[in-house]
Amino acid sequence: MLAAHHYFFIVINQSFQKNLQNHIQNIQQKDHNAFVNLYFEEAQKKAKALDEKQQKKESIGKMTGKIIGLKDLFCYQDHPVQACSKILQGFIAQIQATAVQRLLDEDAIIIGHQNCDEFGMGASNENSIFGPVLHPTHDNYTPGGSSGGSAVAVKKNMCSIALGTDTGGSVRQPAAFCGVIGLKPTYARISRHGVIAYASSLDTVGILSKSIQSIQQTLTVVAGQDIWDNTVSRKPVPVYTNPIQEDKKKMRIAYIKEMMMGDILQTSVQKQTKYTIEKMKKLGYRVDEISFPYLSYVLPTYHIISNAEASTNLARYDGVRYGYRTKNYTNLEEMYTKTRTEGFGKEVKRRILLGTFVLTAERYRQYFLKAQKVRRLVQDYFLKIFQSYDYIITPTTPTTAFAHEAYSKNPQKMYSTDLYTVPASLAGIPAIALPNGADHKGLPISIQLMAPFFEEHRLLHFAEHLMEINVVDGGL
Numbered sequence: 001m002l003a004a005h006h007y008f009f010i011v012i013n014q015s016f017q018k019n020l021q022n023h024i025q026n027i028q029q030k031d032h033n034a035f036v037n038l039y040f041e042e043a044q045k046k047a048k049a050l051d052e053k054q055q056k057k058e059s060i061g062k063m064t065g066k067i068i069g070l071k072d073l074f075c076y077q078d079h080p081v082q083a084c085s086k087i088l089q090g091f092i093a094q095i096q097a098t099a100v101q102r103l104l105d106e107d108a109i110i111i112g113h114q115n116c117d118e119f120g121m122g123a124s125n126e127n128s129i130f131g132p133v134l135h136p137t138h139d140n141y142t143p144g145g146s147s148g149g150s151a152v153a154v155k156k157n158m159c160s161i162a163l164g165t166d167t168g169g170s171v172r173q174p175a176a177f178c179g180v181i182g183l184k185p186t187y188a189r190i191s192r193h194g195v196i197a198y199a200s201s202l203d204t205v206g207i208l209s210k211s212i213q214s215i216q217q218t219l220t221v222v223a224g225q226d227i228w229d230n231t232v233s234r235k236p237v238p239v240y241t242n243p244i245q246e247d248k249k250k251m252r253i254a255y256i257k258e259m260m261m262g263d264i265l266q267t268s269v270q271k272q273t274k275y276t277i278e279k280m281k282k283l284g285y286r287v288d289e290i291s292f293p294y295l296s297y298v299l300p301t302y303h304i305i306s307n308a309e310a311s312t313n314l315a316r317y318d319g320v321r322y323g324y325r326t327k328n329y330t331n332l333e334e335m336y337t338k339t340r341t342e343g344f345g346k347e348v349k350r351r352i353l354l355g356t357f358v359l360t361a362e363r364y365r366q367y368f369l370k371a372q373k374v375r376r377l378v379q380d381y382f383l384k385i386f387q388s389y390d391y392i393i394t395p396t397t398p399t400t401a402f403a404h405e406a407y408s409k410n411p412q413k414m415y416s417t418d419l420y421t422v423p424a425s426l427a428g429i430p431a432i433a434l435p436n437g438a439d440h441k442g443l444p445i446s447i448q449l450m451a452p453f454f455e456e457h458r459l460l461h462f463a464e465h466l467m468e469i470n471v472v473d474g475g476l
Helices: 002-012 016-029 040-055 098-105 148-155 172-178 212-222 267-282 295-316 332-343 346-358 364-385 411-416 422-427 456-468
Strands: 035-038 067-071 109-114 161-166 181-184 204-209 252-256 286-290 391-395 431-438 444-450
Touching: 016 040, 016 067, 016 109, 035 148, 040 109, 067 148, 098 109, 098 161, 098 212, 109 148, 148 161, 148 172, 148 204, 161 181, 161 212, 172 181, 172 204, 172 431, 172 444, 181 212, 181 456, 204 212, 212 456, 252 267, 267 286, 267 391, 267 431, 267 444, 295 346, 295 364, 295 411, 295 422, 346 364, 364 422, 422 444, 431 456, 444 456
Parallel strands: 067 109, 067 161, 252 286, 252 391
Antiparallel strands: 035 109, 161 204, 181 204, 181 431, 391 444, 431 444
């Protein structure tokens, strides 16, 4: 608790303008194509106002001076937002995302919108109208996706915290590839109001940072019920920075054997994860091997559900009311077809077509309904595991970052990079990606912790504990 107070004292006694300028300089030196829009002028005005408030000893917010980046899916009122897609070219947000408003209410500083895969669909941040994001340390490699720009910005100190979205791993996978921390909370823990939708039953607002404490502070502010989003849980929101009095050594931890074997798993990731598990055992933690029999079903289940929901959600982008409209058409039907053909990228069109196919009358029961049943089996199995264990530990991704365009002609191989993150998304449970060493090329390796529904408080403190005692090699 003393450490937390000490940290807060340091934050409020620095110049917010100077802190902001340091982040701006980092962006200007080499931005890795991480940002699509920057708001330096208004951020500087906000930092100046906060310095003046501090000098006058006026009350300040819980996020005072924190430099925040937003994935280009979050509506920031009166600012451009286009989901990194041509179809929303020129669109200005008319509303404020709830998560963004809550950060602003607590005196956070928004520095800009960050690059991502179009509509959050991708695992490499190569599916963007603004071009690919570069890995923070290896330019020829992908930073992961879809929140790749957010992960890179955090890693390179262009912002201290970034809000991303995680549908099947889009916060955790880029966090893993870039060597930062990425939290996917329980589905419905944070309002999705004002966040451009991909797959509504899976989309989750996530948080990226180098600091567990920054994630705790941010989650405390943005979580909780919202009159604009009926899917948000009404469960009380704890102060996530408050300590938990429990014996960490008594925690029961499981690892999934199917995620520790197979051709898909890179040797360096396997060895580092096994080393971490053995280290925990030697320190006296109970770590048991368990089986997860549905692993081979999670990716097809996820893509059937997410693509079907994408097909429905993206039907609104037709060129009639806002965004891009084709210039060459002779009738309304042609305008719809050409606008969507020209406005959506290749990957988005692929997913819309697949989603539309599984929702047809002939295929609905065969694919979509069956996928929903498998999803329930996955969720029930996790509930069963958590009757005996407090946490599940796995690699976050099967491999470290891969080269740009390595999988561009092989969508199935690209989709497989989400294999270890998708189970928590289907189940709706919280999961966090933690840095855990590097491979022989210096590319980050990551480890994932999963916890029961709404156990973010314990999950974050346990993750912080593992980093503090060097069980996890989180050399940020």
